[in-house]
Amino acid sequence: MRRSLRLTVGATVAVVLLALLIPLAVLVRSYALEDRLSRAALEVQATESVVSGQAQDMGAVAHYLDRINEANPGIITTVYYPPSTEHPDGLIVGPDATAEDGRIREARRTGQARIDDVDGGAEFLVPVSLGGVNARPENTPVVRVQVYEESFPSPVHRAWLILGLLGLVVFAAAMLLADRLGRSFVQPIRSLAQRAQELGTGGPLPEITVEGPQEVAELGAALNRLVVRIEGLLEREREGVADLSHRLRTPITALRLGVDGLRDGTERERLSTDLDRLQAMVDDVVREARRGQREGLIAAADAVAAVRDRCAFWEPLAEDQRRAFLVETAPAPVLVAVSAEDVAAMVDVLLDNVFSHTPDGAGITVALTARPGGGAVLVVADDGPGFPADVDVSARGASGAGSTGLGLSIVSRTAAASGGSVTIDRSGRPGARVRVELGPPQ
Numbered sequence: 001m002r003r004s005l006r007l008t009v010g011a012t013v014a015v016v017l018l019a020l021l022i023p024l025a026v027l028v029r030s031y032a033l034e035d036r037l038s039r040a041a042l043e044v045q046a047t048e049s050v051v052s053g054q055a056q057d058m059g060a061v062a063h064y065l066d067r068i069n070e071a072n073p074g075i076i077t078t079v080y081y082p083p084s085t086e087h088p089d090g091l092i093v094g095p096d097a098t099a100e101d102g103r104i105r106e107a108r109r110t111g112q113a114r115i116d117d118v119d120g121g122a123e124f125l126v127p128v129s130l131g132g133v134n135a136r137p138e139n140t141p142v143v144r145v146q147v148y149e150e151s152f153p154s155p156v157h158r159a160w161l162i163l164g165l166l167g168l169v170v171f172a173a174a175m176l177l178a179d180r181l182g183r184s185f186v187q188p189i190r191s192l193a194q195r196a197q198e199l200g201t202g203g204p205l206p207e208i209t210v211e212g213p214q215e216v217a218e219l220g221a222a223l224n225r226l227v228v229r230i231e232g233l234l235e236r237e238r239e240g241v242a243d244l245s246h247r248l249r250t251p252i253t254a255l256r257l258g259v260d261g262l263r264d265g266t267e268r269e270r271l272s273t274d275l276d277r278l279q280a281m282v283d284d285v286v287r288e289a290r291r292g293q294r295e296g297l298i299a300a301a302d303a304v305a306a307v308r309d310r311c312a313f314w315e316p317l318a319e320d321q322r323r324a325f326l327v328e329t330a331p332a333p334v335l336v337a338v339s340a341e342d343v344a345a346m347v348d349v350l351l352d353n354v355f356s357h358t359p360d361g362a363g364i365t366v367a368l369t370a371r372p373g374g375g376a377v378l379v380v381a382d383d384g385p386g387f388p389a390d391v392d393v394s395a396r397g398a399s400g401a402g403s404t405g406l407g408l409s410i411v412s413r414t415a416a417a418s419g420g421s422v423t424i425d426r427s428g429r430p431g432a433r434v435r436v437e438l439g440p441p442q
Contacts, residue, residue: 002182009178010171017167025160032156033149037122040075040147043068044126047077047143051128058093065094074121076146079128080104082138096146108140121148188216196223248282299342299418300441302333303376306343307368314351321355324363334368334376336438337418343438346411350380350434353408358384362431374440375420381433387424411436 050064058081065077078094081087090100107114107125116123124145127137149156256275262268311327318325336343347366354364363383371377411434412422419439425432 002179002186005182005185006175006178010175013171013174017171021163021167025163028159028163029149029156032154032159033121033147036075036147039072040122040124040145043072043075043077044124044143044145047079047145048126048128051079051141051143052130058091062093069095074148076148078144078146080108080142080144082108082140084139096144104142104144108142109137111137111140118146121146123147185213188213192216192220192223195220244285248285252279252282299337299339300335301338301340301343303336303338303343303368303378303438304329304332304334306340307347307366307378310344310347310351311366314348314355317355318364321360323361326363326365328366329368330370330376332370334370335374335441336376337441338414338438342414342417346414346436347378347380349408349410350378350436354380354382354384354432358382358432371437371440375418376438378436378438379433380436381425381431383431386430386432408434414438 047064047068051061061079065079069075069077076094076096078092078096078098080100081091081093083090092099103114103116103123103125107127111127111129113124113126116125124143124147126143126145127140128143129140252275256272259268259271259275262271307329308327311325315325315327338346351364351366354362365379365381367379367381369377408422408424415422415436415438420437422437423435425434
C-alpha cells in the first residue's frame with residue numbers, strides 16, 4: 001500500500017510538472033526571442049540613421065557595425081550597397097559577407113521593409129532612402145539584421161535549468177509527503193498484522209489494541225471478537241478430547257480385565273492382540289485430536305534436533321543387533337511445518353519398520369538435508385530384503401505389539417500436513433528406502 005501510494009503520487013506529480021514546465025519553458029523561449037526581436041528592431045532604426053547620414057563614409061558605417069555586432073551576440077547587422085562605378089558588384093559592409101539574394105533585391109526595388117523567418121530565428125530587411133539624386137531604387141542600400149537564438153549558456157538556458165531544479169524540488173517534496181502519509185496509513189495495519197501473527201504462537205491469545213484510522217480500529221475490534229470465539233472453540237476442544245479419552249479407555253480397560261480372566265489361553269491371546277490393536281488406534285485418534293493443543297495454530301520444529309534425538313534413542317538397539325547405524329544431518333537447524341513430537345513419531349515408525357522387518361546385522365542409514373525452497377528431506381534406508389511387491393507398505397509396521405495398520409500411513413499423513421510427500425523405493429534392489437519431504441513453516 002505504501003509503495004502503491006508513492007508510485008501513484010509520483011506519477012501524478014510528474015505528469016502535472018511536465019504539463020506545467022514544458023509549456024512554461026516554451027513560453028520563456030518565446031519571450032526571449034520576442035525581446036531579441038524588439039532590440040533588433042531598435043538596432044535597425046539606429047543603423048538606418050547611420051547609413052543615411054554617412055552615405056559616403058563607408059569607414060564610419062563599418063566602425064559602427066563592428067561595435068553593435070560585438071555588443072549584441074546573436075544579432076548580426078549587415079549593410080548591402082548597390083553596384084556603383086567604384087564597386088561594380090556592390091559592396092557588403094558587416095560581418096556577414098553572404099551575397100545578395102532575391103529578397104534583398106526585392107526590398108531594394110520596392111523600397112518596402114520586410115521580416116522573414118529563417119532557420120533558428122528571423123531576418124529584417126530595411127531599404128534606406130538616401131534622398132536627393134541618390135533616391136532612385138537602384139541606389140538604395142539595404143540593412144539586413146539577422147536574429148538567432150543565443151548559444152549555450154544563455155539566459156534562456158539558465159531559466160530552463162532553474163525550472164528543472166524547481167520541478168525536482170517539488171517532486172522530491174511530494175514523494176516525501178506521500179511516504180509520510182503512506183507510513184501513517186500502513187503503520188497501524190502492520191502493527192495489527194504483527195499482533196494477529198501472535199495468535200498462532202500458542203499460549204494465551206492476546207487482546208488486540210490498534211490505534212489509527214477508524215477502519216483499522218474496526219478491523220482490530222473484529223479480530224478481538226474472533227479471538228474470543230477461538231478461545232471458546234479451543235476450550236470446547238480440550239474438554240471434548242479429555243472426555244473422548246476417558247470414554248474410550250475406560251471400556252477398553254474393562255475388556256482387558258475380562259480377557260485376562262479367560263481360561264482358554266488361545267482365545268485370551270487372540271483377544272489381547274485385538275485389544276492391543278484397538279488401544280493403539282484409540283491412542284492415535286486421541287493424539288490427532290490433541291494436535292491443535294500440542295502444535296498451536298502454526299506448527300514448527302527443528303527437524304535436525306528431533307531426528308538426532310530419536311536416532312540416539314534407537315542407537316543402543318542397533319549396537320545390540322550388530323547393525324551399522326549411520327546418521328547424517330544438516331549442520332544447521334532446519335525448520336519444518338511439523339511439531340517436534342510428530343517428527344519424533346515419524347522417525348520411530350520408520351526405524352521400527354527396519355528393526356522389525358530386517359534381519360539382525362542389516363545396516364541402517366538415516367540422512368536429513370535441507371530441501372531447496374525450505375523444509376527438509378528425510379531418507380531412511382536399510383540393507384534388508386526391501387519391500388515385497390505384494391505388500392501394502394502404507395499399512396506396514398508400527399510401534400508397540402503387533403500391527404495396527406497405521407505404520408507408514410502416519411508418516412504419509414504427517415508429510416502431507418506439512419505440504420510434503422512420501423516416496424518409497426520399489427526398484428527391487430536390495431534394501432528398502434523411504435524418502436520423506438517436509439514443507440517449511442508458513
